[in-house]
Amino acid sequence: MTAIAILLLAAGASSRMEGRDKLMEDVDGLPLLALMCRRAALTGLPVFVTLPSSTHPRAAAIGSAIPVPVPGADEGMAASIRCGVAALPPEAEAVMILPADMPEVETQDMLHLAVHFPGDGGPVLRATSEDGTQGHPVLFPRRCFAALKALSGDQGARSILTSEPLQMVPLPENHALTDLDTPADWAEWRSRR
Numbered sequence: 071m072t073a074i075a076i077l078l079l080a081a082g083a084s085s086r087m088e089g090r091d092k093l094m095e096d097v098d099g100l101p102l103l104a105l106m107c108r109r110a111a112l113t114g115l116p117v118f119v120t121l122p123s124s125t126h127p128r129a130a131a132i133g134s135a136i137p138v139p140v141p142g143a144d145e146g147m148a149a150s151i152r153c154g155v156a157a158l159p160p161e162a163e164a165v166m167i168l169p170a171d172m173p174e175v176e177t178q179d180m181l182h183l184a185v186h187f188p189g190d191g192g193p194v195l196r197a198t199s200e201d202g203t204q205g206h207p208v209l210f211p212r213r214c215f216a217a218l219k220a221l222s223g224d225q226g227a228r229s230i231l232t233s234e235p236l237q238m239v240p241l242p243e244n245h246a247l248t249d250l251d252t253p254a255d256w257a258e259w260r261s262r263r
Contacts, residue, residue, distance in 0.1 A: 080093055164187055
């Protein structure tokens with residue numbers, strides 16, 4: 071299983087946060103990015119984190135994760151995915167891609183997805199909510215790396231998800247869906263906790 075790498079996407083601009091950085095918002099006494107890096111590290115898998123630059127304030131929150139600066143981060147998610155996948159070690163057989171703004175994805179959820187990985191010939195694994203709604207993380211086998219490194223724009227890997235066989239892996243409740251993009255999202259989520 072150690073041939074699976076985790077790629078946390080953390081190079082976005084938090085443009086809908088009205089001047090705040092969503093990845094530095096406090097969750098359980100830690101910046102969200104630090105918490106997500108810690109949860110990913112606890113899987114025992116190698117963890118890579120895309121950042122707007124190596125000197126960005128978020129770099130101080132990634133712990134033992136390997137930073138991946140994204141020079142064209144303002145292009146959108148594709149730039150993060152391209153740079154992140156290009157930074158993976160040659161022995162990586164798969165990459166688990168997870169936006170870092172998803173505070174309900176736990177270490178156990180990442181491990182649950184990883185243990186379902188059938189090898190390079192198998193399907194892309196996509197986490198879902200309990201009701202089957204597709205979300206994150208998504209685990210791509212090595213054969214998808216070239217396509218991931220060729221992505222452009224802000225659509226993430228949707229084009230690959232429509233052309234590859236998919237296997238859904240349910241996670242508890244809405245772990246695979248909860249992402250917090252605006253101050254209102256954060257306030258509503260905190261009120262439910």
